[in-house]
Amino acid sequence: MSRDDAHRVRVDLGARSYDVHIGSGVRHLLPRIVSGLGADRVVVVSARPAGAVPPPGVPAVEVTLTDGEHDKTLGQVESLCREFAAAGLTRAGAVVSCGGGTTTDVVGLAAALYHRGVPVIHLPTSLLAQVDASVGGKTAVNLPEGKNLVGAYWQPAAVLCDTDYLRTLPAREHTNGLGEIARAHFIGTGDLRGRPLAEQIATSVAMKAAVVASDERDAGRRHVLNYGHTLGHALEVATGFRLRHGEAVAVGTVFAGVLAHELGRIDAARAAEHREVVAHYGLPTTLPDGVGVDRLVTLMRSDKKAVAHGLTFVLDGPAGPELVPDVPVDVVTRALRAMPPSPLPAGTGPVSSPG
Numbered sequence: 001m002s003r004d005d006a007h008r009v010r011v012d013l014g015a016r017s018y019d020v021h022i023g024s025g026v027r028h029l030l031p032r033i034v035s036g037l038g039a040d041r042v043v044v045v046s047a048r049p050a051g052a053v054p055p056p057g058v059p060a061v062e063v064t065l066t067d068g069e070h071d072k073t074l075g076q077v078e079s080l081c082r083e084f085a086a087a088g089l090t091r092a093g094a095v096v097s098c099g100g101g102t103t104t105d106v107v108g109l110a111a112a113l114y115h116r117g118v119p120v121i122h123l124p125t126s127l128l129a130q131v132d133a134s135v136g137g138k139t140a141v142n143l144p145e146g147k148n149l150v151g152a153y154w155q156p157a158a159v160l161c162d163t164d165y166l167r168t169l170p171a172r173e174h175t176n177g178l179g180e181i182a183r184a185h186f187i188g189t190g191d192l193r194g195r196p197l198a199e200q201i202a203t204s205v206a207m208k209a210a211v212v213a214s215d216e217r218d219a220g221r222r223h224v225l226n227y228g229h230t231l232g233h234a235l236e237v238a239t240g241f242r243l244r245h246g247e248a249v250a251v252g253t254v255f256a257g258v259l260a261h262e263l264g265r266i267d268a269a270r271a272a273e274h275r276e277v278v279a280h281y282g283l284p285t286t287l288p289d290g291v292g293v294d295r296l297v298t299l300m301r302s303d304k305k306a307v308a309h310g311l312t313f314v315l316d317g318p319a320g321p322e323l324v325p326d327v328p329v330d331v332v333t334r335a336l337r338a339m340p341p342s343p344l345p346a347g348t349g350p351v352s353s354p355g
């Protein structure tokens with residue numbers, strides 16, 4: 001284990017503050033964190049092979065889970081809570097999650113509900129989950145009616161983003177995670193191109209931590225984290241999730257630049273910077289083939305923000321990124337048409353898509 005390159009980011013939320021550790025080997029901080037909580041036992045819920053989670057230093061029960069949207073259900077929350085009960089877990093214990101963003105989402109929600117809240121420690125294993133999903137306290141499961149419709153804010157007691165987990169990620173899954181790092185360029189991290197991966201994650205997490213500290217419950221400022229996501233979510237649905245979350249956000253980020261330029265909010269150079277940054281990280285910069293502009297507009301109209309405020313996007317501008325409501329549909333259509341379609345990335349197949 002080497003923690004020489006480890007980073008620590010504090011999420012400052014008063015009594016609910018916690019640290020996010022990022023670096024090689026940081027999973028081995030688990031027993032120290034469990035001990036610091038005074039936990040008498042833990043339930044480890046893991047979507048990774050045995051051995052991925054170090055011994056926590058107190059009696060532990062292991063529960064296996066599968067990463068993926070299909071397991072993000074209220075039924076799964078009930079199963080987990082029953083496992084917690086069978087293990088004799090009380091608020092004197094703790095839950096540990098290990099897996100991608102869908103795992104941290106569903107385990108986080110079970111921890112929020114069981115005994116009206118038990119501490120949870122996340123060990124995210126995908127780049128997407130390390131950069132975004134595991135930090136900030138949003139937990140959720142899906143309903144047949146839509147994604148993430150049932151959830152709670154439940155801040156973890158700690159997050160251990162061990163970059164060793166990322167070594168075995170498939171190349172496309174790695175690039176997928178870079179989508180959230182590319183969008184971070186435009187909402188506060190500045191240019192992270194060429195920086196070591198742990199630093200890219202840590203800087204993105206620090207940006208998110210500052211935003212969450214100022215608006216934990218998404219009443220305003222936290223919207224900026226959804227830069228590139230309005231079109232991104234529409235693209236995920238329109239492609240049947242063949243475009244992964246980070247890839248879709250990458251295209252949505254380029255689009256945010258094009259649209260902001262169309263609206264006169266940024267100059268051509270700043271719009272071009274969006275395309276350059278996304279391309280640098282090896283992510284798609286144009287719409288995928290076979291997805292109609294009208295379909296995308298329809299999907300974006302059903303976005304939660306759009307229902308209240310018309311077509312709504314987080315866009316860059318003279319005052320930085322902000323929520324822009326009621327964008328005229330003809331301007332949106334023109335910006336979409338300025339992004340000529342190209343084939344989906346190689347290896348495309350239906351996948352789970354935490355985000």
Ligand code: GLY
Pocket residue numbers: 132133135136138218222225226355
């Ligand atoms: N992923 C956006 C948020 O945590 O608010």
